[in-house]
Amino acid sequence: MPNKKSLHIESSGQLCIYCGACVGICPLNCIYLDETRITFDESVCTRCEICVKACPVGAIEIG
Amino acid sequence: MAPTLRPDVLVIGAGPAGSMTAKWAAKRGASVLLLEKRQEIGSPVRCGEGMSKEWLREVGITPGRWINVEVEGARIYSPSEKVFEINEKHAGNEVGYVVERDEFDKQLAIDAANAGVEIRLKTAAIGLLREGGRIVGAKVKQFGETTEIRAPVTVAADGFESQVGRWAGIPTDLALRDMDTCLQYRMTNVDSDVRYCDFFLGKVAPGGYVWVFPKGEGLANVGIGVQVSQVKNLADAKTYLDRWIEHHPGYAKGKKIDMVGGGVSISPPLKQTVADGIMLVGDAARMIDPLTGGGIANGCIAGKICGEVAAEAAALGDPSKAFLQKYERGWRARLEEKLYRNWLAKEKLVTLSDETFDKIVDALAGIRLEKLNVHNILKAVQAKYPEVTQEFAAFL
Numbered sequence: 507m508p509n510k511k512s513l514h515i516e517s518s519g520q521l522c523i524y525c526g527a528c529v530g531i532c533p534l535n536c537i538y539l540d541e542t543r544i545t546f547d548e549s550v551c552t553r554c555e556i557c558v559k560a561c562p563v564g565a566i567e568i569g
Numbered sequence: 570m571a572p573t574l575r576p577d578v579l580v581i582g583a584g585p586a587g588s589m590t591a592k593w594a595a596k597r598g599a600s601v602l603l604l605e606k607r608q609e610i611g612s613p614v615r616c617g618e619g620m621s622k623e624w625l626r627e628v629g630i631t632p633g634r635w636i637n638v639e640v641e642g643a644r645i646y647s648p649s650e651k652v653f654e655i656n657e658k659h660a661g662n663e664v665g666y667v668v669e670r671d672e673f674d675k676q677l678a679i680d681a682a683n684a685g686v687e688i689r690l691k692t693a694a695i696g697l698l699r700e701g702g703r704i705v706g707a708k709v710k711q712f713g714e715t716t717e718i719r720a721p722v723t724v725a726a727d728g729f730e731s732q733v734g735r736w737a738g739i740p741t742d743l744a745l746r747d748m749d750t751c752l753q754y755r756m757t758n759v760d761s762d763v764r765y766c767d768f769f770l771g772k773v774a775p776g777g778y779v780w781v782f783p784k785g786e787g788l789a790n791v792g793i794g795v796q797v798s799q800v801k802n803l804a805d806a807k808t809y810l811d812r813w814i815e816h817h818p819g820y821a822k823g824k825k826i827d828m829v830g831g832g833v834s835i836s837p838p839l840k841q842t843v844a845d846g847i848m849l850v851g852d853a854a855r856m857i858d859p860l861t862g863g864g865i866a867n868g869c870i871a872g873k874i875c876g877e878v879a880a881e882a883a884a885l886g887d888p889s890k891a892f893l894q895k896y897e898r899g900w901r902a903r904l905e906e907k908l909y910r911n912w913l914a915k916e917k918l919v920t921l922s923d924e925t926f927d928k929i930v931d932a933l934a935g936i937r938l939e940k941l942n943v944h945n946i947l948k949a950v951q952a953k954y955p956e957v958t959q960e961f962a963a964f965l
Contacts, residue, residue, distance in 0.1 A: 525615060525830035527750050529730035531797065533742050539730055556745065559797050562752040562830040564804025 517544040521565035528557035576602035577883035579720035586851025586868030587726030588677035593876025595684040606693035611674030622665035635672035647930035648771030648923035704846035731853035745798035747836035753792025755827035760819030761789035775799035835859040843893040860911035874899040
């Protein structure tokens with residue numbers, strides 16, 4: 507089992523408002539915003555949690 | 570495969586800074602291609618829609634139907650809701666309009682088109698083209714088809730979530746204290762005053778403020794910015810905004826009809842905004858005013874300079890970093906001092922207690938200021954609360 511914490515971006519629109527705040531703050535430039543989709547590159551992400559703080563609606567969780 | 574396009578200047582992003590850059594490059598004789606990844610320029614709106622107005626003439630924007638409300642002034646509310654009013658008499662340049670941002674952005678794109686700019690919608694940059702260490706265009710995806718667009722000069726105007734600059738190797742990273750996380754509702758049936766843009770300071774919005782920008786007929790943009798370094802819990806921006814609304818009956822009775830969010834940089838100016846073959850402009854270049862969070866004016870002012878330099882570089886066949894420094898020098902001469910000064914002021918303001926905010930606003934509320942500047946503000950505060958000004962020794 508990988509011991510890395512897992513990052514979850516709720517990007518189905520239940521919480522996410524596709525504002526791009528997480529995209530702009532990600533220090534590794536690994537979060538991407540389409541019009542109706544947020545994705546991130548798991549292989550680049552270091553789980554620094556900066557995007558979690560930047561999200562105004564709490565759509566990103568790490569656990 | 571679509572044909573390879575070869576404009577003189579390729580502008581990525583059709584927000585205000587991108588459209589301005591494109592327009593001025595075309596006016597100076599360049600062939601310009603402006604890309605917008607969305608299907609509609611100006612939409613969705615991610616903005617409080619308040620802006621000052623004295624700079625519009627400088628960049629050649631004429632007032633149009635994008636103006637929603639012309640306000641008389643701004644009101645600054647301390648935590649205990651003492652009020653200090655800033656009006657046109659002593660702060661003419663900071664007073665202005667509440668706008669329809671989608672209309673504004675479209676008008677700027679129309680101005681660019683009228684100057685001869687080609688526009689492609691639904692076209693996203695997905696990478697940069699390089700030749701011998703120089704950026705020579707971008708790889709783009711248009712309606713699912715990948716194309717290469719080669720251009721001597723590429724301009725990244727791709728907004729707060731800019732990736733193009735980082736692809737070019739220009740550092741645009743933000744410290745947590747240099748970003749606000751923002752949320753705004755458009756509300757109807759609220760008691761906003763169409764004469765004023767209102768700002769609420771202190772613990773109601775740690776490291777930022779709550780704003781109410783009136784849009785007329787009981788409609789207003791009610792939003793919040795919270796400094797990311799002061800975020801404690803998931804969704805703090807929303808929690809603080811909802812709490813503020815709940816505690817203000819004139820807003821609690823309103824209905825939300827729209828919700829927007831986003832990041833706003835409140836950073837000092839970047840050290841570098843050009844590289845060989847590429848320039849950064851607007852929010853992508855972290856040109857947002859770190860005190861107010863406003864980005865439109867600075868983006869447009871820098872956009873004009875950027876467009877002019879882009880056209881000149883293309884005409885001379887010299888898009889080298891050394892030549893593009895002309896843009897770097899130009900926008901810094903016009904904007905850098907204020908950006909840096911306001912960043913320092915922001916760094917100080919975010920440390921103030923609610924008590925200090927109350928004293929400052931109270932001291933200002935009772936007097937008539939001839940001119941609004943830091944010196945006059947501190948003088949007024951010193952007269953009533955001398956102990957407070959000790960905190961600001963560095964500014965005197």
